[in-house]
Amino acid sequence: MTVEAATIDSGTSNPLLRLWRNKETRGVIIQIATIAAIFAFIAWLVTNAIANLEELGKGFSFSFLWDASNYDIGFSPFIDFNSQSPHLTAALVGLQNTLLVAVWGVVLATILGFIIGVLRLSKNFLMNRLAYCYVELIRNVPVLLWILLVHGAVVGNLPQIRDFRGLEGLEDMNFFFTNRGLYMPAPEFQPLAWAAFAAFIAGIVGAYMYAKRAKAKQEATGEISPVLWVSVGLIVGLPVVVFVVTGLPWEWSSPELKGFNFQGGFVIKPEFMALWLALSIYTSSFIAEIVRAGIQAVSHGQTEAAHALGLRHNRALQLVIIPQALRVIVPPLTSQYLNLTKNSSLAIAIGYYDLVATIGGISLNQTGREMECMIIVLLTYLTISLLISAFMNWYNNRIKLVER
Amino acid sequence: MSDTTVQQSSYPPGQHPDLPPPKNLVGPVAWVRDNFFGSITDTVLTLIGLYLLYLIIPGMLNWTIFDAVLNADSKQACRAAGDGACWALIEERFLFSIYAFYPAEEWWRPNIAFVLLFVALGPILFDKFPMRRHAFIFSVIYPFLAGWLLLGGWGLKPVSTELWGGVMLTLVIGVTGISASLPIGILLALGRASRLPAMRVVCTAFIEFIRGVPLITLLFVASTMLNYFLPPGTYFDLLLRVLIMVTLFAAGYVAEVIRGGLQSIPKGQYEAADAMGLTYWQSMRLIILPQALKVSIPGIVNTFIGLYKDTTLVLIIGLLDVLGVMRSSLADPKWNGLAYEAYVYTAVFFFISCFAMSRYSIYLENKLHTGHKR
Numbered sequence: 077m078t079v080e081a082a083t084i085d086s087g088t089s090n091p092l093l094r095l096w097r098n099k100e101t102r103g104v105i106i107q108i109a110t111i112a113a114i115f116a117f118i119a120w121l122v123t124n125a126i127a128n129l130e131e132l133g134k135g136f137s138f139s140f141l142w143d144a145s146n147y148d149i150g151f152s153p154f155i156d157f158n159s160q161s162p163h164l165t166a167a168l169v170g171l172q173n174t175l176l177v178a179v180w181g182v183v184l185a186t187i188l189g190f191i192i193g194v195l196r197l198s199k200n201f202l203m204n205r206l207a208y209c210y211v212e213l214i215r216n217v218p219v220l221l222w223i224l225l226v227h228g229a230v231v232g233n234l235p236q237i238r239d240f241r242g243l244e245g246l247e248d249m250n251f252f253f254t255n256r257g258l259y260m261p262a263p264e265f266q267p268l269a270w271a272a273f274a275a276f277i278a279g280i281v282g283a284y285m286y287a288k289r290a291k292a293k294q295e296a297t298g299e300i301s302p303v304l305w306v307s308v309g310l311i312v313g314l315p316v317v318v319f320v321v322t323g324l325p326w327e328w329s330s331p332e333l334k335g336f337n338f339q340g341g342f343v344i345k346p347e348f349m350a351l352w353l354a355l356s357i358y359t360s361s362f363i364a365e366i367v368r369a370g371i372q373a374v375s376h377g378q379t380e381a382a383h384a385l386g387l388r389h390n391r392a393l394q395l396v397i398i399p400q401a402l403r404v405i406v407p408p409l410t411s412q413y414l415n416l417t418k419n420s421s422l423a424i425a426i427g428y429y430d431l432v433a434t435i436g437g438i439s440l441n442q443t444g445r446e447m448e449c450m451i452i453v454l455l456t457y458l459t460i461s462l463l464i465s466a467f468m469n470w471y472n473n474r475i476k477l478v479e480r
Numbered sequence: 481m482s483d484t485t486v487q488q489s490s491y492p493p494g495q496h497p498d499l500p501p502p503k504n505l506v507g508p509v510a511w512v513r514d515n516f517f518g519s520i521t522d523t524v525l526t527l528i529g530l531y532l533l534y535l536i537i538p539g540m541l542n543w544t545i546f547d548a549v550l551n552a553d554s555k556q557a558c559r560a561a562g563d564g565a566c567w568a569l570i571e572e573r574f575l576f577s578i579y580a581f582y583p584a585e586e587w588w589r590p591n592i593a594f595v596l597l598f599v600a601l602g603p604i605l606f607d608k609f610p611m612r613r614h615a616f617i618f619s620v621i622y623p624f625l626a627g628w629l630l631l632g633g634w635g636l637k638p639v640s641t642e643l644w645g646g647v648m649l650t651l652v653i654g655v656t657g658i659s660a661s662l663p664i665g666i667l668l669a670l671g672r673a674s675r676l677p678a679m680r681v682v683c684t685a686f687i688e689f690i691r692g693v694p695l696i697t698l699l700f701v702a703s704t705m706l707n708y709f710l711p712p713g714t715y716f717d718l719l720l721r722v723l724i725m726v727t728l729f730a731a732g733y734v735a736e737v738i739r740g741g742l743q744s745i746p747k748g749q750y751e752a753a754d755a756m757g758l759t760y761w762q763s764m765r766l767i768i769l770p771q772a773l774k775v776s777i778p779g780i781v782n783t784f785i786g787l788y789k790d791t792t793l794v795l796i797i798g799l800l801d802v803l804g805v806m807r808s809s810l811a812d813p814k815w816n817g818l819a820y821e822a823y824v825y826t827a828v829f830f831f832i833s834c835f836a837m838s839r840y841s842i843y844l845e846n847k848l849h850t851g852h853k854r
Contacts, residue, residue, distance in 0.1 A: 107678035114682060121709040128708045200522050201515035202529040216834035217827045218789035220796075221803055225827070228819035418694035425796055432696060446704040454693050454701075461692035 125447070140443045141167070147438050149429045151345045163439045167452060170434030177351050177430065178417040184356035185416060186409075189363025196368045207364065214361035219419050222358050227350035227426040231255050234346070240333055252331060252338060255346060259331035262342035268322045275318040276311065283307035347428035351420065359416045363409060370405035371397075403475050410468040414461055421457075431456060544824075554814045569818050570825050573809050577825070580645025580805050586637060590648050593626040597655065605840065623659065641719040645800035647829065652719075653791040653801070657726040658784045664727065665734025665780075666773075670764060672735065673742045683735070690732030696793050698725045703797040722794055730787040737783055741776030742768065774848050781841035785834050792830075802826055 095101045129136060141164040149157050152169045153176070195207040214222075234255040252259040283306065290301035331338040374397050382392035423430040424437055431453055440449040491497075504510060516526040547564025549557075550571065558566035570577075579587055600622035603615035630652070632638035644652065671683030690698075702721040710716060745768055753763030773780075795804030806822040809815055815822075 103676050107676050110682065111678050124711055125708045127712050131712055195525075198525065199515070199518060200525045200529070202533075203525045206529055206532065212835065212838075213831065216785075216789075216831045216838070218792040218803070218830055220792045221823060221827055221830065224803075224807065225819070225823045228823065232817070232819060421694040421696045422793070422796075424696070432694070432700070436697065436700060440704070447708060450697065450701055450705055453697050457694060457697065458689065458692040462688070 129447070134444070136447060138448055140445055140448070143443075145439060146442065149434065151348060151429055163435065163443065166439055167431070167435035167456075170429060170431035170436075171456060173348075173423075173428065173434075174417070174420055174430040177348060177355065177420050177423070177428070178413075180352050181355040181359065181416050181420065182413050184352070185359035185363055185412070188356060188360035190367055192360060192364035193367025193371070196364055197371060211361045211364050214357060215365075219354065219358045220422050220425060223351060223354040223422055223426060226354040226357075227347070230346045230350045230353075237333070237337060254338075256337070257346055258344040258349065259338045260342050260344075261328040261330045263326045264329050265326045269319070269326060271322050272315045272319040276315040279310040279312075279314040282314075283310040286310070345428070347423070347426050350426055351423050351428050355416050355419055358419070359412055362412050362415075366405055366408045366412065370401040373404045374400045399475075406471060406475070407468060410464060410471075414464050417460060417464075418457065555816060555818055558818075565821050565824070566815075566818050567821065569809065569815050569821050572815075573806065573822075576646065576809070577802055577805050578647045580649065580800055581643040582639060582645070582648065583637075583643070586632075586639060589629045589632075589636065589639075593629045594648075594651070596622060596625065597651070623656075641717055644719065646805045647802045649719075649794075649799060650788075650791050650801045653723060653726055653794065654788040656723050657730050657787050657791070660723075660727040661730035661734050661787070662780070664731035666738055666769065668731060668735035669738035669742060672739055687732045687735050690729055691736065695726075695729050695790050696796055698729055699793060699797050701725070718797075719799065722797070722799060726787065726791070729790075730783060733783045733786070734780055737776045737779035738772060740779065741772035741774075744775050745771050777848060778841050778845050781837060781844070785837050785841075788837070789830060789834060802829060 096105065142162045144160050145163050145166045146159050147166075148159050149166065149169050151173060153172075155165065155169050155172055157165055157169050192207050192210055195203045196211065198204045198207070232255075234253050237254050237256055240252060240254070251261075286301075286306050287303050290303045294300055331343070333339075378396055378400060379392060382396040383389075387395065420430055421432040424433040427433070435449050436453040440446055443449070517523045543564045545564075547562045549561045549564065549566050549568055552558040552561055552566065552568040553572075555566060555569075558568055579590065582590060599615075600619040603609040603612045604619055609615055628634060628636070630639065630644070630648075631641070668683050668687055671679045672687060674680050674683070699722060702725040703718060706721050707714070707716065749767055749771065750763070753767040756763075758766065791801055792803045794801050795807065800808060803826050806826050810817070810819060810822055
C-alpha cells in the first residue's frame with residue numbers, strides 16, 4: 077500500500093502537485109485555506125463595521141449600560157426598577173422575566189405533556205382520540221399565533237377593573253381576575269419566619285443523608301427503607317411544624333380597590349399569564365409525543381421479565397420501565413425545554429418585558445446601540461443554551477447504558 | 481354442550497374447525513365495553529371525555545357555524561346580527577390575506593408561480609411522477625423562474641418586495657428557507673463529521689451558535705445590524721436579509737438532524753467505500769449520504785414544519801406575512817376587536833399546510849423503510 081502510494085506520488089515531478097495528492101498534506105492545506113478564508117471574512121466584516129460606525133460617529137462601547145434607562149418596566153417581581161435605573165438593570169430585569177416565564181412554562185408544559193402523552197397511549201378510545209386531536213391541533217399552529225390568541229382571550233374576556241367598583245361583598249373577596257392581571261393575597265412574613273426557612277434547609281440536608289444511608293443499608297442487607305415518606309416528612313413536615321410552633325409568623329395582605337387600580341397583594345400580569353399558558357400548551361404537545369415514544373420504546377418483554385422476577389406492578393414501573401423510558405425521553409425533553417426558553421423571546425409581540433424586549437428592544441431604540449445590545453442578548457441566550465446542553469450531556473453520560 | 485361433544489367425537493384430533501368466539505366478546509357492544517368501560521378508571525376517563533366534548537363541541541359549533549355572521553360590513557353590524565363568529569371580516573380580507581399589497585392587475589404572476597410550485601415539487605416528492613428525470617430540470621430552474629415572475633423585470637412590470645405579503649410572503653419565505661437550507665445543512669453536517677479538526681471546529685461553532693439563540697434575535701440582527709457589516713453605502717433588501725437569516729437558521733437545525741443520520745451509518749460502510757477506491761466526495765455522494773439522509777428524513781421534515789411555522793416571526797420586524805396581514809386588519813376601526821376570527825382563520829391555514837407536511841413525512845417513512853425497521 078505504502079509502496080504503491082509512493083510510486084504514484086513520485087509519478088509527477090511537480091512538488092506542489094505531489095503535496096496535493098498526499099491525503100495528509102492535502103488535509104492540512106484545506107484546513108489552512110478554510111481558516112484563512114474565515115479570518116479574511118471576519119476581518120472584512122469588522123473593517124466594514126468600524127467604517128460604518130465611524131461614519132455615524134458612534135464608536136463601540138458598553139458604557140451606556142450605566143446610563144439611566146428613562147423607561148418603566150411594568151413587570152419586575154424581584155428586582156426594583158424605575159426609570160432612573162441603568163440599562164444594565166433593565167437587562168437583568170429582562171433576564172429575570174425570561175427565566176421566570178421559562179421555569180414556570182417548563183413546569184406546566186411537563187405536567188400537561190406527561191398527562192396527554194399517557195392518555196395518548198390509553199386503551200380508552202375516546203381519551204386517546206381526544207389526546208391525539210389536542211397534539212395535532214396544537215403543534216401544527218405556530219407558537220406566535222398561540223401567544224397572540226391566548227393574549228387576546230385573556231385581555232378580551234376578563235372583566236375590567238372598573239367592573240369591580242361598587243360590587244357587593246368586595247371586602248370579603250381575595251382573588252380578582254381582571255384584564256390588568258390576576259390580583260391575589262401575598263403572604264407577608266415576619267422576622268421569626270426565618271426559623272421555618274432554616275428548618276426547610278435542614279429538612280433537605282436530612283433527607284439527602286437519610287437517602288444515602290438507606291441506599292447503603294439496602295446494598296448491605298437488602299432491607300428497603302421508606303425513603304419517600306421520610307423525605308416528605310423532613311422537607312415538608314418539619315418546616316410546617318416549626319412554623320406552627322413559632323406562632324404562624326405571617327400575614328396575608330389582600331389587594332384592595334383604591335382609585336383606578338388594586339393596591340397591595342400580589343399581581344400576575346396578563347402578559348405573563350398569556351405567554352406562560354401559550355408556551356406551556358404549545359410545548360406540552362411536543363412533550364406528549366416524546367413521552368408516548370419513550371414509553372413505547374420500552375419493549376413489552378421488560379414488563380413481563382420484571383413481573384417474572386416477582387416485582388409488583390408499582391415496583392416494576394419504578395425500577396424497570398420508567399428508568400428505561402426516561403433514557404429515551406430526557407434528551408429530546410431537554411431540547412424542548414430549550415425551545416420553550418427561546419420561544420419566550422416572542423414575548424415582545426404582546427408586550428411582556430423579557431430580555432429581547434428590554435435590552436434588545438427599548439434600550440436599543442433609545443440608545444441606538446444596536447451592536448452592543450444585540451451582542452448582550454445573543455451571548456445571554458447562548459449561555460443559557462450551553463448550560464442546558466451541558467446539563468443534558470452530563471445526564472446522558474450518567475444514564476448511558478454501560479456496555480462491554 | 482352435548483352438541484359440541486357429539487361434533488368433537490366425529491373429527492380426528494386437530495381437525496376440528498374453529499369455533500366462533502363467544503357472543504359477548506365480539507360485535508359493537510363488546511367493542512364499546514372494551515374501549516370505554518373496561519375498568520373503573522376507563523369509565524371515569526370516558527365520562528371526563530364526554531364531559532369535555534359536551535363543553536367544547538356545542539359552543540364551538542354555535543360560534544363557528546350556527547350563530548356566525550357571513551354578511552356584514554363592520555363589527556357593529558356583525559354583533560347586531562348574531563353572537564357567533566363574524567366571518568364577514570374574513571370574507572372582506574380574504575384576497576388581501578393572500579396577496580397583501582401586490583398590485584391586483586399582476587396577481588396572475590403569483591398565481592402562476594404557485595401552480596408551477598406544485599409542478600416543481602412533484603418530481604421531488606413522488607417517485608412515480610411521469611418523466612421524473614426530465615421534470616427534475618424544471619425543479620432546478622423553478623426558483624429562478626418564480627423569482628422572475630414575482631419580482632418582475634425583463635418585460636414584466638417590477639414589483640418591489642415591500643409590497644409582498646400575506647400567504648404569498650409566507651410561501652416565499654417558507655419555500656426558499658426549506659429548499660436552500662437542505663444543501664447548506666448537508667455541508668455543515670459533513671463538516672461537523674469531518675476528520676479535519678479545523679473544519680469540525682468551524683462547523684460545530686456555527687451550528688451551536690445558530691441553535692443556541694432564538695430566531696427572533698437573528699431576525700433583529702438582520703433588520704438592525706446587518707447593514708453595519710457591509711461596505712458603507714450598500715443597501716440590501718430587507719426580505720433578502722430575512723431570507724438569508726431564515727435559511728441559515730434552518731440549516732443549523734437540518735445539520736444536526738443529518739449528523740444523527742451520519743452517526744447511525746456503521747463504520748464498515750465508510751471503510752468499504754474507501755476500499756473501493758472512492759474519493760471523499762464520491763463515497764459521500766454514492767454510499768454514505770443516501771443512507772444517512774434516508775434515516776434522517778422524518779427529522780428533516782419536522783425541521784421544515786418548524787421553519788414554516790417560524791415564518792410568522794417576520795411580523796415582529798415589520799414584514800406582513802399571513803398572520804401579520806390578519807393582525808393588521810384588527811387595527812382597522814371597522815373590524816377592531818375581532819381577534820378570534822382573524823387568528824382562527826390563520827390557524828386553519830397553518831394547520832392545513834403543516835398537517836399535510838406531517839402526513840407526507842409519515843408516507844415517506846413507510847416508503848423508505850427498506851430493511852432498517854427493527
